[in-house]
Amino acid sequence: MLPVRTSFPFIPQSPFQIFASSFSYGMIRTHRFKKLSNPKTPSSSTELRCEPRTRKKKKTGHLPKSKPATDPLTQIAQFSPSSSSEGFTILPKEFFLADALDLAPRLLGKLLRRDDVVLRITEVEAYRPNDSACHGRFGVTARTAPVFGPGGHAYVYLCYGLHMMLNVVADEVGVGAAVLIRSCAPVSGLETIQKRRGQITDKPVLLTGPGKVGQALGLSTEWSNHSFYAPGGLELLDAPEPKNILVGPRVGIEYALPEHVNALWRFAIAGTPWISAPKNTLRPS
Numbered sequence: 454m455l456p457v458r459t460s461f462p463f464i465p466q467s468p469f470q471i472f473a474s475s476f477s478y479g480m481i482r483t484h485r486f487k488k489l490s491n492p493k494t495p496s497s498s499t500e501l502r503c504e505p506r507t508r509k510k511k512k513t514g515h516l517p518k519s520k521p522a523t524d525p526l527t528q529i530a531q532f533s534p535s536s537s538s539e540g541f542t543i544l545p546k547e548f549f550l551a552d553a554l555d556l557a558p559r560l561l562g563k564l565l566r567r568d569d570v571v572l573r574i575t576e577v578e579a580y581r582p583n584d585s586a587c588h589g590r591f592g593v594t595a596r597t598a599p600v601f602g603p604g605g606h607a608y609v610y611l612c613y614g615l616h617m618m619l620n621v622v623a624d625e626v627g628v629g630a631a632v633l634i635r636s637c638a639p640v641s642g643l644e645t646i647q648k649r650r651g652q653i654t655d656k657p658v659l660l661t662g663p664g665k666v667g668q669a670l671g672l673s674t675e676w677s678n679h680s681f682y683a684p685g686g687l688e689l690l691d692a693p694e695p696k697n698i699l700v701g702p703r704v705g706i707e708y709a710l711p712e713h714v715n716a717l718w719r720f721a722i723a724g725t726p727w728i729s730a731p732k733n734t735l736r737p738s
Contacts, residue, residue, distance in 0.1 A: 541690040546682045549605035553579040553623035553630040556604075558698055558720045558738075560621060560632055564690040567670050570642035572660065573692070576635040576721040576728050578703045580620075582628055586709035589629030599677040601629045607679045607687060609672050616664025617672045621681065621689070635704070635719070636661045637669070638727040661729040697723035699735040 541564055549556060557579035565572045580587035588597045588610070599608040600622055608620040608631050620631040637660045639646055646660070646669045647653050660669055670687065681689040700717045707714065721728045721735055728735070 541692055543682055543684060544605075544689045544691050546603075546605050549621065549623060549681070550625060551604070551623060553581050553632050554718060556621070556623045557632045557718070559694070560634075560689075561698060561720060561722050562692050562695045564640060564692050565619075565634070565637065565666075565670065566688045566690055567686065568642070568645070570645050570670060571640040571690075572637035572646075572666065572669065573640050573727075574634060574636075575638050575725055576661075576719070578633040578635055578720070579623075579630075579718040580633065581630050581718075584630075584709075585713045586703065586706040587629065587631075589631075593629075597629075600631050601627055602678060605680060605682050605689075607676050607681065609667065609674050609676045611674055612664065617667030617674070618663045619667050619670065619672060619676075633663055634666050635663050636721070636727055636729045637666050638725065639669075657726045657728075661727055663729075695722040698738045699723050699728075700738045701735040704729070704731070 544563065548559075551559075557577045560574050560577050563574050565574060580589070582589060584590065587600075589600050591597055593601050596610060599606065600620065602608075602622055603626045604623050606622045608622050610618050610620075612618050619634045621634065623630045623632055636657075638657075639655070639660060643655065649669055649671050650659060650665060652659060660666055672687075676687060679687055681687065699721045701719045701721075702715055702717060703719045719735070720738075723737065
């Protein structure tokens with residue numbers, strides 16, 4: 454006769470339970486950033502570089518066991534094929550009615566959802582009125598009209614004839630400001646993401662770059678003016694904010710005025726590999 458088991462089997466938590474429980478709202482800090490006051494020169498790569506430690510490997514007859522990931526972002530990426538976005542609510546319209554410089558860091562950690570694909574926002578850039586790097590500097594045109602629309606709507610434009618760049622319009626109608634989504638991490642729908650990207654990998658290269666995000670979501674310019682707070686289509690869901698944020702100058706805007714080139718209007722979640730290059734210009738906020 455087989456012995457009777459008296460212990461109950463371990464029931465693993467879902468990825469989203471791991472994700473939600475790994476944050477504490479009581480520890481979340483409110484991040485405020487100066488609009489533009491004596492912008493600082495980007496920090497050099499040597500300021501953030503640290504020499505890797507070398508350890509002597511012990512000679513053993515078997516491979517060492519790998520430690521489980523403790524970073525909630527890493528855990529989500531590992532379990533993404535079976536994840537879901539249940540329990541997360543759509544952000545209200547009022548959330549987006551803010552200066553792009555205030556909205557940008559608040560978008561970090563939020564979730565983008567389209568169909569079975571859910572992405573966690575890990576890196577963004579703010580573009581403001583009177584900003585020589587913002588498309589709004591051209592005024593209202595057929596291409597830029599969406600960026601002058603109401604906050605909480607999408608502005609999708611084609612870059613270099615190849616990449617679909619997703620922006621979240623900020624502030625009131627007529628202001629002309631937006632937040633560019635630069636990088637994300639996969640939460641669910643990994644197979645769909647890989648198919649759209651044409652790349653079978655779960656490494657950060659899959660979603661670190663604005664063009665990759667647009668491709669993973671299957672976007673086109675027809676998504677411009679789409680509301681993020683209306684159910685269905687492309688939605689922005691609320692989720693816990695990250696504890697620590699990195700800031701730095703924006704990428705690829707050498708054509709802009711020096712004060713805007715050097716402005717620290719790029720924001721990223723600290724401690725995650727899901728950030729686009731260059732990383733050495735980012736520093737703790």
